[in-house]
Amino acid sequence: MTVAAHQADLIGNTDLLRIDSLSQLTGCEIFIKCEYQNPGGSIKDRAALQMVQDAMQSGQLKRGMTIVEGTAGNTGIGLALVAKSFGLQMLAVMPNDQAKEKERVLELYGAKLMTVDPCPFSNPNHFYHKACKLAAQHKDHWWANQFENTSNMRAHYLHTGPEIWQQMQHKVDILVASAGTGGTIAGTSVYLKEQHAGLQVWLVDPDGSGLYQYLKSGEFANQGSSMTEGIGIMRLVENFRQAKVDRAINLPDRDLLTLSRFVRNKDGIVLGSSSALNVAGALAAAVISGPGKRIVTFACDLGERSASKLYNPQYLQQRGLLDYDKDIQHLLARYRSDAFAASIVGK
DSSP: OOOOSSSSGSSSOOEEEOOOHHHHHHHSSEHHHHHHSTTTBBBBBHHHHHHHHHHHHHHHHOOEEEEEEOSSSSHHHHHHHHHHHHHHEEEEETTTOOOOHHHHHHHHHHHHEEEEEEEEEEETTTHHHHHHHHHOOOOTTTEETTTTTTTHHHHHIIIIIIHHHHHHHOOOEEEOOOOOSSSHHHHHHHHHHHHHHTTTEEEETTTTTTEEEHHHHHSOOOOOSSSSSOOOOSOHHHHTTTOOSSEEEOHHHHHHHHHHHHHHHOOOOOOOHHHHHHHHHHHHHHHHOOOOOOEEEEEOOOOOGGGTTTOOOOHHEEEEEEEOOOOOHHHHHHHHHHHHHHOOOOO
16 A cells, blocks of 8 residues: 555556456456556556656756647546646647547646647647647647657556566566557567567557558558547557567457447446457457467556447447447457458468
């Protein structure tokens, strides 16, 4: 048990949870790192803390200044929480199509919030460029730049990876992760492969992201879209560039619906959309790799942050997703199929 002076002191040292239902189904042991235990409710607290600490140590960021970041929500929440611990202010620039739960939490933490229309990255009004421009216009503003700032992946190399290695008692066969900035998969993959060169790292990519195709062909291309927020990239950023990826798979939103309902009903675990993507990826890795493997992935944030999308029948109906398969056995059969095996990058 910890007695802390600031909220930021509580970031990290999250528990691992074995998902009993999926472990029994596959003969593998499937674990999630419970990142929703961080005080800001997500894994992004880790990157937020490391980026702020490194910037303050280097002198780029000083007490009284304002952090500016373009965010899908969770990094902004983490930065808002950390800002309060270090005497800083927070301005988040966020697309207006993200879950309203995240907007409310940002404001509850005292952050200033600017929402912008979603648009392609090439558009100067994209939330990333807007945050950069705002920071450049004010001497007392600092742009966190989570995509290119490698303090992001450093947080996971210094802390998340070592925690997993210790908690798993040095016995990890497969790490599964999606990528938003690439910081989590980069930092943890680099650290864990230094400890165990034979460990396999699987990237799980949603529709609408280009990372799967990039690893397959060297070109960024995508198809469709996904309800996941803050997941997927259509360009090579510095954090993801560091990642040590052995295999990559692409999964559709319907898999997340099947999987999230199954573990909720069987294990009482309410996953957010990015967490459901990770766990579906871990299930696929277990099926493909065969029994006896020890697999770790991430429960990235609080499940209720996806309530207005992943668990909202009206939203799912709008996206034409209410006909998702309710039978987990059908999902297992597809992951066992030759067609799915043939789609895996890096076999």
